[in-house]
Amino acid sequence: MLVAIAAFLAALAVALRGGRRGLRGLVVMAIVLAPLRGGLLAFADEISLSDPGLTVNALVPALVAAIAIGCAVQRRPRPADLPLSLRIGMALILIAAALSFLTSVVSLKLYGIGLAQYLVYPTLAMEVWLLFEPGDGRRLTALLIGLGGIVAATAMLQAMGVEGFIQAASARVEGLAANRYAGITGSYLHTSAFLGTTAVLAMGEVARRRNLVGTVAMTALLTLILSSVVLTFSRSGVVISMLGAIALLLFAVPGARLRFTGLIAPAIAIAVAAGSIGGVTPGAAGARVSSGFNPTGDPGNKLRSESFREGVGVYGGATIPQKAFGRGVASTGNARQLVDEDVPQVTVESYYLKLLVETGVIGTILIGSFLVWALVTFALSAWRPVSPWAASVAAAGLGLSLYNVIYPALETQILALTWWLMLALCLRSGRRKASSQERALAESARREAPQMAGSQA
Secondary structure, rough: EEEOOOOOOOOHHHHHHHHHHHHHHHHHHHHHHHHHHHHHHHHHHOOOOOOOHHHHHHHHOOOOOOOOHHHHHHHHHHHOOOOOHHHHHHHHHHHHHHHHOOOOOOOHHHHHHHHHHHHHHHHHHHHHOOOOOHHHHHHHHHHHHHOOOHHHHHHHHHHOOOOOOOOOOOOOOOOOOOOOOOOHHOHHHHHHHHHHHHHHHHHHHHOOOOOOOHHHHHHHHHHHHHHHHOOOHHHHHHHHHHHHHHHHHHHOOOOOOHHHHHHHHHHHHHHHHHHHHHOOOOHHHHHHHHHHHHOOHHHHHHHHHHHHHHHHHHHHHHHHHHHHHOOOOOOOHHHHHHHOOOOOOOOOHHHHHHHHHHHHHHHHHHHHHHHHHHHHHHHHHHHHHHHEEEEEEHHHHHHHHEEEEOOOOOHOOOHHHHHHHHHHHHHHHHHHHHHHHHHHHHHHHHHHHHHHHHOOO
16 A cells, blocks of 8 residues: 555645646546556556555545545635536435445445545546536547547457557456457456447547547547457447447437448447457357346346345345445455455445445435436437537447446546546536526627617607
């Protein structure tokens, strides 16, 4: 943990003395580090760093904590400087986590790790909001698309046999029709969902661009990302990118659907061909996606069903207070791998089920209601977008929100970071739309005032 402490102290110095530019640089660093977790773990193992898992996972929270202190000292924010929805969401998470402490079955150290899982990324979303400048929305999505390209390239390299900097020990999974390539994130599930999300953002850029060079470059990057989605041999990225493409086609490009389809279709075709070169044939990829709708015939779905039953069984065996307030944050999931405790790991395959076990029925109502509100917000923003860019942000957030139902996406650093950023950007877009409407109404009233005065005279 000395490395994480040193990183926090260095970041704190930048946050306190680097001004607004230093704070913004730290935000970018936190965003960049999240997808590189697998590579950082591989490097930590290479140099025999003590407690590598805890150290690497603590880097982003250390940066976020330093940024929070810097914002408090430099910006001195008031509650009114933040949107009400983010403040409510943070309050609900804090209440649920605090109540779960009363009936927690985990150690104080593990509870602290779980608390960080719940709080780090909503805190980062608030920091992004406080430091926001005109044009930052597109800068952030461009950064995420670029990171998607980096992750996709590392998955490609892994498919070519280069694995030295990648956490995954092997791409071969027993019982599947093809290998699975994760790249630098170290997890094909995380890679797939993240690349699916960045693919939607890239589609929004393709729809928005008009100059030939920019359109060709963004389409090529989209092709790379979609190709690596296929190489993960995971359904999540495919489904998220499909949902995004459909939303953009229906609602974001009403006058340019033919052009949008003409740009996206070749990217999809090339991605399928690239998957074949990597060992994922079109037939295997199609069967993999369609098997997601088969609850009994797919091995992955069987494992997911077993995890669902395990989570329900754990909740059913809890005491009455634990059913109300939960067994404590981090009582499920991979957080137990970060501490040396001989306690069985409980795996659940839904963030809502995770909430039920960890924070009880009270916490599920509190946090779950906020998540459902966010899902509806994403859906409405994708339905009536102010621009193709805003539609891509909303569609990406909607895809991740739906993924939460069958996978604990917000437990994962890279996906939690992406989801909260999409929510902050979606709220920003909605605020800009409301401001534009208010200005239009004010201008209309200003023009009508002389006419009304003349008619009265």
